[in-house]
Amino acid sequence: MLHLRLITPPDKTDEVVRLVERTVGTTHLVVLPGSARNPVGDVVMCDVAREAGDELIGALRALDLDTRGSIAVENIDLSLSDRAQRAKDEAPGEGADAVLWEHLADATHEESTLSVTYLAFITLATMIAACGVVLDNAILIVGAMAVGPEFGPLAGFSTALVQRHPRLALRSLTALLVGFAVAMAVTVGFSLFMDWLGLFTKEQLEADRPSTAFVYAPDAFSFVVAVLAGIAGTLSLTSAKSGLLVGVAISVTTVPAAANAAVALSYGDTEQTWGSTEQLLLNLLGIVLAGTLTLLTQKWLWASQRERRAP
Incomplete structure (x- = not known):
């Protein structure tokens, strides 16, 4: 699993949240309005199966989040969560085969x-x-x-x-x-x-x-x-x-x-x-x-x- 921490401009937050919600293999979505200070904006966090990570990151970049906000990605060594397991099961393919091009x-x-x-x-x-x-x-x-x-x-x-x-x-x-x-x-x-x-x-x-x-x-x-x-x-x-x-x-x-x-x-x-x-x-x-x-x-x-x- 990957953990994404996003800083989104307020006018992009709803679009980013919808994108995360409709991406197969995501879970643990957290939205913190107005929490970011540099750059100013909202903080959106979620976990995503590795095999779905490249597609999600690419879509976030298409929203210019890498220029107007921030995209931070971390590997999760351990996640004790039934939701996380379901997210990995729902995501197509195997995590070991996925390539995160970015x-x-x-x-x-x-x-x-x-x-x-x-x-x-x-x-x-x-x-x-x-x-x-x-x-x-x-x-x-x-x-x-x-x-x-x-x-x-x-x-x-x-x-x-x-x-x-x-x-x-x-x-x-x-x-x-x-x-x-x-x-x-x-x-x-x-x-x-x-x-x-x-x-x-x-x-x-x-x-x-x-x-x-x-x-x-x-x-x-x-x-x-x-x-x-x-x-x-x-x-x-x-x-x-x-x-x-x-x-x-x-x-x-x-x-x-x-x-x-x-x-x-x-x-x-x-x-x-x-x-x-x-x-x-x-x-x-x-x-x-x-x-x-x-x-x-x-x-x-x-x-x-x-x-x-x-x-």
Whole structure:
């Protein structure tokens, strides 16, 4: 269930209340006339089944409530109410399958912002992965994958393509390209510093590395895994199961490939640099393609379901 808190201009309150009342899957309607002070207006609160949430939010935006008032949405972790249960039963579809497009756009917008924190995480992840590839340590590689924040911009770019948000697409692409460029540049310096300390050597990089050689040897499986991870990651975002993103993060070799390319570049190993770059680009392409197709499929399925239940 979702909880909506709305601030409505007085001339819109009756229309908003009627909209909530006729939306299947809503309950616990509360109207507080004149309670809002900034902006001035009435407060309307209700609970709505997740599968009916996107339709209701879209209708509220059509009333300009997002510009003249306010729409706040919260997830309800627990609701002990027979009315809430009936609302969920009446709403068509399953809550886990519902996509809240406004929430998805907002979440990916935040995750795809080029910030100091984002740059810090992707740089630290790449440096950890650099240690992993030189030492041929799979544990460090997995740790670097989990730390890397690159799925946010990838999901943001896919969302932008489906929803036709050019600003979000540009923001996501900028975060992705600048993030990896900065991370790889810093990792080149880090590799040279570690070589100066005697902790990294070219011999380690070019030795047999059975646990990490895959990061510079792209093949068909690289693309297949990236596509599967992209689908899983997108589903975890749209179904609000964000905890699954950690599993998605350690399924693809974006950060390790970038790290290996940076270390190889610091030693002038063009073969590994190019192989790792191919691996990186292949994974990025697979995730974006899978994410976009998954969102398009979900959008089509949900639209078809709406058409079937329309009078």
